[in-house]
Every structure is written in structure tokens, then in C-alpha cells.
Amino acid sequence: MNKKIIPLMLPVVAIVGGAFAGNMLRAPSDGAAEVAPAHAAGDHAEPSDDGHAADGHETESHAEPADDGHGDVEHAAPGEAAWFTFPTQFFVPLMRQGDLQDMMILTLTLQTDGASLGALGRKEHVLRDSLLRQLMIHANTGGFDGNFTADRNLAVLREDLLKAAQAVTDLPIEAVLIEDIARQPG
Template sequence: MKKILALLVPVLALVGGVAAGDMLRPGAKGDHPATAGAPADDGHGAPAEDHAAGDHAAPDVSDHAAPPSADDHAAAADGHGGGEHGGEAVPAEGWFTFPSQFFVPLMRNGDMGAVMILTLTIETGGADLPAMRQQEHRLRDALLRELLIHANTGGFDGNFTAEARLAPLRERLQRAAQASTDLTVKAVLIEDIARQAG
């Protein structure tokens, strides 16, 4: 009996080990549901599918910005122009028209025989136009002073609308305006002129 038992113990241990190994083998026959659906190991400690997807997947082109197109460059240029220069180009020329007319009395022997009524406009640079509006009163005083001198020296007597009379008046008004301000005064335009009986 002792010899038979000595032979049976190793045989039984071998059979039990084979059966236990067969039961514990992963995914062999679906015996372990927890491991049946798991992907096979590729030998690097990570599932083969995850390894392929993570390490060797094609790069996503959406992560890389596309090269700028011509339209993008044009839009950028427009953005720079509008941001640095206020959105619009400053015009080279501007015209400042006095909001009210000039009234110049024509005095004869102490009596006002008539009144000259004029509408004047100053031609200037576009950049100086806002500052010229702020200096309206100073410019108006200088021009009115020159108109009074012109009236008291007979400049509005007779045919005052003749070009020979108006050309010197424009020059005198321009010099008076230039002397009263440091802004650009290219010319003084006479928009309207009329004489009204006093």
C-alpha cells in the first residue's frame, strides 16, 4: 500500500495542477467573464489596441493651424490700418465755413448808409479742421477787422462785385487769418456777398 500511495500522490498532484492551470488560463474558453472581452496584451504591459491607437495613430490635422491665406493677410492689413489711424484716412483738404454771416456797416458822414453781408469759408488742411472750429472766434474777429478796414477805405463802393475789387479783398482776408492762427490757411473764400440798404 505504501508503494501504491507513493506513486498515486505525484500523479494526483500533476492532474490537479493541469486542471487548475486550465481553469486559470485567461480567455481560453470564456471561463472568466471579466477577462474574456479584454484586448490581448502585446507584451509591453498595455493592450495591443491601446498601444496601436496611442503610439502609432495618425496625427490629428485639426491640431495644426492651416497656413495663412491671402485673404487672411488682407484682413490683417485692414485691421492694422483701422487700428492705428482711427479707421479712416484724414483728407488732405478741409473747408471751415463760419456758421453765421459777417455784417459790415458802410458808414458815411456818421450815418450807416448800407450793410454788407458776407459768408466766408477758410480752406485748410483736413487735420487742422477740428482745431480751426475751436478758434472760430479769434478768426472771426481778425476777418471782421479786415472787412471794416476795407469798407472804410471805399472797398465796397461802386461795383464791389468786380474781380478787380474781390481779388485784393481775398488776399487781405487770407493774410489776416494767417496772422491770427498757426493753423493752415490756404485761402479765404467769399461764398456770398450782398449789400443791404441801411
């Protein structure tokens, strides 16, 4: 009788054990997740009896601006240079006679000032559309043929991308930085 029950109970025990282990490894609930960022954002140890923080830091709270889910936004004071990095890369197909030959992959960053950084993040989709349109024009006119990493070729690409970005927004965009550029065979 025991020999018949053991093979039936083994999968049940494995499922229960797997569910328990999965529950233990699961991300903490929302309440626990809010505790960690509060400490990381600059809330330091409570002051001790002598008025100094127990960990040697000031007790001043440094509030971080909320992340709105748009790109990597470097936080800068108004008037200082700041950079907006698009959260995903740009993929530009290189077509020849109707066939996909290669794919260009680029990571772009926009240079602006600290006061315009948040507004620039809110215009991410319009900027991305304009830049991708310009990248496709560049690809279709042979801009990625040959030695596309030559300095003069990249200068032309940066200038065209800057004009495209400035055309869709009145925010100050000072430069388009090409952080990564690669050609992947199709």
C-alpha cells in the same frame, strides 16, 4: 344751470386740449433723440442668419466726429483739402459822414487741410474777430464802393482776408472763400 357751466368749462377744455396737443408735438426726450442719430451715423441693420445685413449694407459702424457747435465743418482725412464755414454771416456797416448808409453781408469759408479742421473750429472766435476787423478796414477805405464785385476788387479782398486769418493762427489756411456777398440798403 347747464347753460352757465358750459361757458366756464369750454376754456378749461381748450387749455387741457392745447396742453395735450403741445405735449404730443414736442420734441422727443433726450433718450429718444439719441436713438435716431445712432442709426443716422451708420449703424445699420443687424445681420441675418446668412451673415449679411438685412438692409444690404455692411454691419460696420461708421463713427462720425462729434459736432462741437462751431461752424459747418466738413470731415476730411488728414492731408486732404477741407473747408470751415462760419456758422453765421458777417455784417459790415458802411458808414458815410457818421450815418449808416448800407450794410454788407458776407458768408465766408476757410480752406485748410483735414488734420487742422478741428483746431480751426476751436479758433473760430479769434478768426471771426480778425476777419471782421479786416472787413471794416476794407469798408472804411472804400473797398465796397462802386462795383465791389469786380474780379480785381474781390481778389484784393480775399488776399487781405487771407493775411488777416493767417496772422492770428499758425494753422494752415490756404484760402478765404467768399460764398455770398450782398449789399443791403441801410
